[in-house]
Amino acid sequence: MNRARTADLKPAAPPRGAAGTMPSTRVRRSPARRMRDAGWGLVAVLVFAVFVFPVYWMLNTSFLPNNRIRGEEISFFPMPDVFTLDNYRSAMFSQERAPFPPAVVNSLSATFITLVVCLVIGFVASIALTRFTFKGRRTFIILILVIQMIPGEAMIISLYRIIDGWALINTIIGLSLVYVAGVLPFTIWTLRGFVAGVPKELEEAAMVDGCSPAGAFWRVTFPLLAPGLVATGIFAFINAWNDFVLALVIMQRPDTMTLTLWLRTFLMVTQATNWGAVMAAAVLVAIPAVIFFLIVQGRMSGGLVAGAVKG
């Protein structure tokens, strides 16, 4: 499972960095100092360029006609006179390729099922792990942490045999089941942090005011958890959406492909690779992931750091 780079999402990292904690080395701005700042600014622009360039190049190519892509002249911008959407048309509707619409439907359904199931089950589990103390709780949490470390890449063989045994190969249900298992530990882990972040005293106060325990939870704690649920859900979405390995094993027919498998079919015929269409396809796969990622990025890093720097 592709949970890799998000393994460390943690709830509500306290706002840091940007505001007050910068080392206050700025004393007076001498000309030499200003020169140095300009130098660092230049390096910053360079770093920006290195990271943005591949993405820009993908977009650029996707809007260029074939004769520009294959010309010896390098086209750095899809000027209005050459700008074209043909690559997108070709990627989505060409008869020679694996069909696009079912791939979208497959990706969306598997992703959506994963998201909903993980959120519901993970949420209930996270409440059990934070609002109750019972024997085995600690063990369960550690187990979740360890399970997260088992690479999905190692599981493909036995997963294939098992899903095949249940006659769920090439089905959305089979794929979603595998995705849920892959994303659930992470969901539980993250939601546990979010729920623990809401003090129980708030609920108790509501109960003093006459709420039932369940009522106190739904009216007080749940609304406070909404952002955490959204963030966790989006991460479940991105993980399932970006997955390649498990889909490769379970979805083996052209009509059951997910979008990542569909994108891969573009690469397989080396000699005739139509790079304009390939880049358009890459853009189509990336758009949802990028948008959702940017929504939750604020919660990404920092989790590792919370409490790790001790003076």
Place this chain on the structure above:
Amino acid sequence: MSSLVTEPVAPPAPAPPARPRQRRRFPTVPWLMLSASILILGVVTGYPVARMLIMSFQEYERAQVMGMPAEWVGLDNYVAILTDSGFWAVLGRSIVFMVVAVTLTMVFGTLIALLMMRLGKKMRLLVAVGLLLAWSMPPLSSTTIWGWIFDTEYGLVNNLLTRITGERWFGHSWLLDPLGFFTILTFIIVWGAIPFVAFTMYAGLSQIPGEVLEAAQLDGAGPFARFRLVMLPYVRTIVTVLIVLSMIWDLKVFPQVYALQDIGGDREKTNTIGVYIYQMGMGQGHFGTASAIAFVFVAIMLLLSVYYVRRTIKEEEL
């Protein structure tokens, strides 16, 4: 769901050594709430792991998939892989790649974090935007992009090289040569992995009190000494965790390798361990052998993550 609030803690048993007389009620509600998770993780994670272990001790080939009973062969599969030079080549290749990628990721990630410390707000935002964009790319999309940049016929790199050197680079395949293949793979992985390291390092470094750094500066410590003697000790745990996580991620790299092989790599010479398992099992139908490799792989991963897991347990005060 009648009582969502913690049940009152049972009073301490009067006689410490003996078992508490009064049997505690089984905590039905929380376990009920965990049952769905346990069911799913048990059936779709626990069972496959067990199945993998079982298959690794069996002769399990295509015939067994068709319904032939699988024969127990003891440690034969393990002996087979451990005496197979192909397996060691794959493992060695994966480890060398991992070491190179992790080193580059850590070095450049840290440098960018240090750069961000020096920058003003606007420039820092610029760098952050670039990093986020790279970070958010799905692995398969980014592999495709880099594959296009290094394309044999029309790729940007060959085009530019032709212009700069005056020699004809069109038609030069970067992927066919394993060294070129892994260079491009390193580009893809490191490009995608730096943002996480840079942001995390930045978050850690910016928590170091400014006075400490100033004091060091006044005492005459140069930038390098300040980094090594002042900053690094502060962020030592973060660095270690980042290294461990990066090692795990770079060791199990799959889609990037697989897609690059599609574009034009020599599969035999460029397999990393994840792709090797796939090809051994799904490709050639040696499910037993593939399971043995997978089990070795899981063991390596769990061994690597011991530090991370232990530190997390400590930090979360579980």
